[in-house]
Amino acid sequence: MKDIIIVCAGNCALEMYYVIKQINMAAQNAGKEPAWNVLGFLSDVPVDLKAVGIEVPVLGTIQDWHPIGNEYYGMGNGTPQAKEKLANLLRPRGCRFASIIAPYTFISDDFVCGEGCLIQAYRIGCCVKLGDFVSINGSMLMSGAQIDDYTTTTGYTVVQSANVGKRVYIGSHAVVTDGVTVGDDAMISVGSIVTEDVRPKATVFGVPAKEI
Numbered sequence: 001m002k003d004i005i006i007v008c009a010g011n012c013a014l015e016m017y018y019v020i021k022q023i024n025m026a027a028q029n030a031g032k033e034p035a036w037n038v039l040g041f042l043s044d045v046p047v048d049l050k051a052v053g054i055e056v057p058v059l060g061t062i063q064d065w066h067p068i069g070n071e072y073y074g075m076g077n078g079t080p081q082a083k084e085k086l087a088n089l090l091r092p093r094g095c096r097f098a099s100i101i102a103p104y105t106f107i108s109d110d111f112v113c114g115e116g117c118l119i120q121a122y123r124i125g126c127c128v129k130l131g132d133f134v135s136i137n138g139s140m141l142m143s144g145a146q147i148d149d150y151t152t153t154t155g156y157t158v159v160q161s162a163n164v165g166k167r168v169y170i171g172s173h174a175v176v177t178d179g180v181t182v183g184d185d186a187m188i189s190v191g192s193i194v195t196e197d198v199r200p201k202a203t204v205f206g207v208p209a210k211e212i
Contacts, residue, residue: 003071004036004098007062007086009043012135013076016118017041017054019102020074026103039071062086065093072098075116075133080150080167080185083133087116087150097133114149131166139170148184165200174209 004020006013017038024034040059041049047058059065073095077083087097097116101107106123113119114132121136125143130136135152144161151168153159159170162180171190176182183200192209202211 001034001037002098003039003069004074005039005059005071006041006074006076007090008076009041009045009047009049009058010076012078012118013041013074014052014054015120015137016074016076016100017056019100019118019120022103023100041076062089065090065095067094067096072096073116074098074100075118075135078118078135078137078152080152080169083116083135083152084150084167087133108143144178162194 006016020036020038024036027034038056040057042060042062042065043058044061044063049058075083075097077086099113099115099117101119105119105121108124108126110126111124112129114130116133117130119136120138122140124141127143128141128145130147131149133150134147137153138155139153139157142160145159147164148166150166151164153170155172157170158175160176160178162176162178164176164182165184167185168182170188173191174188176194180194180197182198185201186198187203188194189203189205192205193207194204195208198204204210205212
């Protein structure tokens, strides 16, 4: 069993905590040792975890934190730019980030996943590749999808065989269709269907999606 500390203590961090509990429960049901021991959270703002039924402590602030042993870290933030900032702060200090994958996720054998990801997906097809600190939340990644560092997808998103850049945010119920390239720092608004390339830093919305 490996020790892990969750970075941040907001909603995304709490989701990671419960995904880890599901991973441990699945291991125990299979007669195996639990995978993770959650030591606690890091937070730069006051938070009362006991109020939401979590008994593990807040260990300290992110800004002042340094590794205490051989523990791993989980990226408990879903905002693309914030994830990059936190990773650039903590990795040079020696923090090692684990990728956490919910046990109910269907994953093909050739799936490639970078460091520090949180994967809560319905389905991940073949030949899918994710960079570092990618958050997949209640989404489907179809065969051939390529998603770069720090990007976040949200509920009921579908990414087909597309190339999605860094720090992209894809809103709920959006679809990115085959062959599309989405540039770095773009935002795909809720419910949009992306059928054409999206330039870097653009925000698109609609069916079909247009830049706004």
